[in-house]
Amino acid sequence: MQEAPMSFKARAERALADPTLKLAIDRTTGTAERKRAVAMTQFPQFEAARECGKRIKDHVIAHLDHYLLEFERNAIASGAKVHWARTAEEASQIVVSLCRQAGAKRVTRVKSMLGEEIGLPHALDEAGIERVETDLAEHIVQLGGDRPSHIVWPSMHRTREQVSEMFKRSHRAPHREETIEAMVDSARRELRDKFLSADVAISGANFLVADTGATCTVTNEGNAELTTTPPRVHIVTAGIEKLVPTTAHAFAMLRLLVRSATGADVTQYTTFHCGPKQPGDRDGPEEFHIVLVDNGRTRMLREGLKEMLRCIRCGACMNHCVVFRQLGGHVYGGTYPGPMGAVLTPVFDGLKSSRDLPHACTLNGKCQEVCPVDIPLPTLLRGWRDRSWREGLEPASMRVGMGLFTFVASRPRLYRLATAVAIRVMRLFSRGGTVRGMPGLGAWTAHREFPAPAERSFMAMYKDLEKGQ
Amino acid sequence: MTQPQSASRPPSPPRVGLFVTCLVDAMRPSVGFAALKLLRDAGCRVEVPEAQTCCGQPAFNSGDTADTAVLARRFIEAFEPYDYVVAPSGSCVGMTRAHYVEALADDPAWAERARRLADRTYELMSFLVDVMHFTPAGVKLDATVTYHDSCSGLRELGVYAQPRALLDSVSGLSLMPLEGNDVCCGFGGTFCVKYPAISNAVVAEKADAIDRSGARLLLGGDLGCLMNMAGKLKRKGSRVRAFHAAEVLAGMGDGPAIGEER
């Protein structure tokens, strides 16, 4: 990740200075926000569905050991091979060695955020295995040599002009017309034979169905089934929190997921995978592997982030986040951006390197309001701030300042005096109702005026009034 | 004063402790006097406890829970004697109602006191409407206004209809819709000075939306957000002026707006 040495603030400033990026963000998140709003008006049962979805996830998490074992048992019975991975490295190494065992030269991949989380693209590239991303957005990300900037629209940061240029440079028979339709067609032509000639397919899962051992993937393009059907081997990687008790529970979650993500009622393709090719089947892989990944999830369970395990990766929180909509996803520096990423990245990358993420938030609560499983994101973000403070990661100036403020504010008479002095100082710097050039106010006044205070504080004037009565 | 008597009306006159908030105290006392007037007009016996300072929200949102607890205990002591605690700010009330219990979680006795006080603590406009069933009488202001719903009030306390109901009784006033009325203005307390560039980008969009509303006045229920928006409007040369809604409701809408010389 080329931008790792840059600080969060530097990355943020670079993004803020990029009008093309802002345009791209507004187009995608704006459309998503509008479509979700329409979907909500057509689904008055949303609140009840949301409550149910939240309880399903809480139930599964409360009995996670039971559901993991039930899933494993049924998956094995269906002919799947189940693998367990404690860490990201372990997970990607399992996948790489399965590819090696299969003698894979070319693997096709269906977009999966867990795959990004465990560093799979990098691990496959390192192992010298040709990796073909088949999701259109991931294809664009691969051609651009960068990272996903949104969990639902990974190439959200690219404008159509940029995509057109990339396709012309790298497709064998690129589009001639400058329309999005023609570009989509170009990708269709380019990827078609790669689907059919891959040795291994790798996908993620939106749900793991405990009582059948099936994995469920939801997509819109049809690339997932084209990817996972032809190769000899299909590998699914999934986080252990993806479990649902039954297919019916998966449907209850699906209604929430799709409306929150794209505003559609369901995705075009909802596919359940259960084991390898069965006798008589016309097509399908001979081997079906499932890699169950922990990578910090059991730690979240123990360390007060249980509620975050409800997340179904719909992206609504970022689409509605004022900060994300200014910055886009790359600034967050981790696999997951936006509010949910600001909660998750400290889990994966450590708080020290990511302490800006939970702080760069106004705690306005919109993310929780739109979250289809009612995750208290602001509370969880504040929890990281609390931890950052306790672990001494906050700057000394902040700690001293807050201590001093508390000392004064817990002594009302001293506080009155301090207020009077502060007013006096601010008024010294005031002209035309505005405080100008006052040291310490630069962060505010760089961008907006700071209104001058009244001559005396409320408490001082009120006291005089009382006396006068 | 003419107002409908309601069965759910508290034993009159209730004793209300007014928390003016640290920002109103230091920056814009008129909001405090407006609150005082409105509460008295509504029939409350209002007192302003001497011991009040700051609710501790800056410490809480910085992750400094220990200092928050110190200020929370002070606040509880100061306001416990009253039937109700009222403040002209959704975010300070959100702090005391929703977060004191969290900040004092390690201390069950204090957490219990926080819980009991939380139930009696209200944002000014929701208190006037929901508890006092109050309608201001005889207030007049010829102006087109637009309203920004500050996030804490809206999402932590459900303050939305109350300010609109109260403003509806001001004659001459017409309310223009604000695109993204429920979208954060980018203030976020210490956020706006910790991440000034991001905050600026957010408030710039907000100021544009306010300008597009066509209103001459911007109203809201939280001084922090209002100072942020007013400061941005002024910097960009907008002619929209900003007031706390309480000021307009108390008949002070013809005075100097936020950031105007008085």
Place this chain on the structure above:
Amino acid sequence: MTARDTILNAVRLGLTTPGVDPAAIRREAAALLVDPAARRPSLLSDSLVDAFIARVTSPKVAATAERIGTATELPDVVRRYLESRQLPAVVALQPAAILQSLDWSGFEKHDRVAADETIAVGVARWAIAETGSLVFHSDAETPILANFLPLHHVVLLRANTVLAYLEDYAAATAGQRPPRNVNIITGASGTTDIEGSLVLGAHGPRYLHVVIVDEHSALDEAQITA
């Protein structure tokens, strides 16, 4: 310790009450789904077939649909579909008995779907009125790729296989061994990956046409219960 044991132990460490009786967990899970009507959207019509058609042809799903009296009319429907688009009478036919038994004279037909297949004709096992979805199971008569490779996908649907809600499909298959693949298909393939604007025919079919047959023969019945 294996990764499996490490993870399971770590899970148990994080739970408040690990090791609850499985029967109690199952009861709790089932109780979560009571009163489904309160949690799902209402159907667009009282008639399941009408509700399905309204949904599948709505702008959100954007497929086309028509009704026929008997399955024997299907080849004519396909002929007209191709003629109106000036496409040659070449179809990939899903190797399902009900389709193979029809009279396809005048067509050049094959049952292996090519990578650049123009049109494939298939048959759905069920449909869902709630969402306008078609349900396919992989088996000897249903290659999964036939649903994804062609540009045009024409699907025969028996009127009596339209279910109301997604859960009704789960109930209809409960206790059976699941097929390798269940495809729930809702409209044509689409993408919004470039600037959020919707384009159909991303990798899968660009056009989906559903042909609903009202009558069903004994053969159809055999298919349904198979």
